[in-house]
Amino acid sequence: MKILSCYSIKxxxxxxxxxxxxxxxxxxxxxxxxxxxxxxxxxxxxxxxVDGADKFRMRDKQSLAEGLRRNIRESDYPGLDVxxxxxxxxxxDILLDGMSKRRSQLRRVLEEFKADYxxxxxxxxxxxxxxxxxVFRASDAILVPVIPTVLSxxxxxxxxxxxxxxxxxxxxLRPFFSMVQKRSKMHREIMEELPAEQAGxxxxxxxxSADVEKMGLHRMPLLAYARACEAxxxxxxxxxxILSESGL
Ligand SMILES: Nc1ncnc2c1ncn2[C@@H]1O[C@H](COP(=O)(O)OP(=O)(O)O)[C@@H](O)[C@H]1O
Ligand SMILES: [Mg+2]
Numbered sequence: 001m002k003i004l005s006c007y008s009i010k011x012x013x014x015x016x017x018x019x020x021x022x023x024x025x026x027x028x029x030x031x032x033x034x035x036x037x038x039x040x041x042x043x044x045x046x047x048x049x050v051d052g053a054d055k056f057r058m059r060d061k062q063s064l065a066e067g068l069r070r071n072i073r074e075s076d077y078p079g080l081d082v083x084x085x086x087x088x089x090x091x092x093d094i095l096l097d098g099m100s101k102r103r104s105q106l107r108r109v110l111e112e113f114k115a116d117y118x119x120x121x122x123x124x125x126x127x128x129x130x131x132x133x134x135v136f137r138a139s140d141a142i143l144v145p146v147i148p149t150v151l152s153x154x155x156x157x158x159x160x161x162x163x164x165x166x167x168x169x170x171x172x173l174r175p176f177f178s179m180v181q182k183r184s185k186m187h188r189e190i191m192e193e194l195p196a197e198q199a200g201x202x203x204x205x206x207x208x209s210a211d212v213e214k215m216g217l218h219r220m221p222l223l224a225y226a227r228a229c230e231a232x233x234x235x236x237x238x239x240x241x242i243l244s245e246s247g248l
Contacts, residue, residue, distance in 0.1 A: 011126035014145035014178035019123035024221035025239035027080030039125040042085035053086035106134035145178035148190035177205035204238040
């Protein structure tokens with residue numbers, strides 16, 4: 001089982017759009033996939049039309065694993081289950097803080113799902129907390145959408161700096177360009193420069209596309225309602241690139 005997370009310190013960069021479309025593509029490719037929506041805003045759960053998770057106690061590792069398992073929902077798509085978001089996740093940090101091995105509890109909890117899934121995909125909230133540190137230590141790869149702008153570039157540098165400070169393996173970080181506008185000179189320049197400075201960039205970039213924004217209207221992954229559009233092709237290519245590198 002591989003654990004992949006969609007993460008950035010920054011909001012609005014395309015984490016959820018990636019999580020939703022990658023989850024769909026993985027399921028479609030025959031991988032038993034569980035999408036874990038850890039963002040209390042619940043956008044991924046909304047796109048998959050699943051209700052918020054039922055209340056459950058998050059007292060220790062066991063109750064957390066049981067609560068997540070009870071909240072697994074079948075999606076409308078083959079091979080894909082979803083654990084919807086829960087407002088209680090806002091207490092995650094307090095819970096984790098009170099546990100021993102507080103930075104690696106999520107990995108231990110998710111190990112319990114090993115027999116049931118080939119991939120667990122985590123859609124993360126945009127911050128850097130104890131929960132994020134758990135996500136980093138649980139993940140086999142951390143997929144980081146980067147809009148080719150100055151601020152996104154800075155955020156990626158901050159994340160890489162955090163990994164260095166915490167002795168986390170830099171190779172876990174797999175940034176890729178998101179919401180790319182080829183007509184923008186700044187986008188083109190940053191896309192040329194940044195992969196030389198920051199290792200691990202995935203080759204596939206996701207273009208800016210009004211088709212992606214319509215996910216909110218359709219409440220479906222883009223790949224389910226506009227399979228042939230340019231952005232859908234890019235998500236499929238990104239999925240293939242991730243699959244071929246993760247040994248799945
Ligand atoms: N490639 C894209 N082209 C155009 N709009 C996009 C694209 N990716 C995401 N969006 C839109 O941008 C907004 C933020 O995307 P989202 O995936 O929710 O970001 P995050 O999860 O990082 O906060 C949403 O309204 C989404 O529909
Ligand atoms: Mg999101």
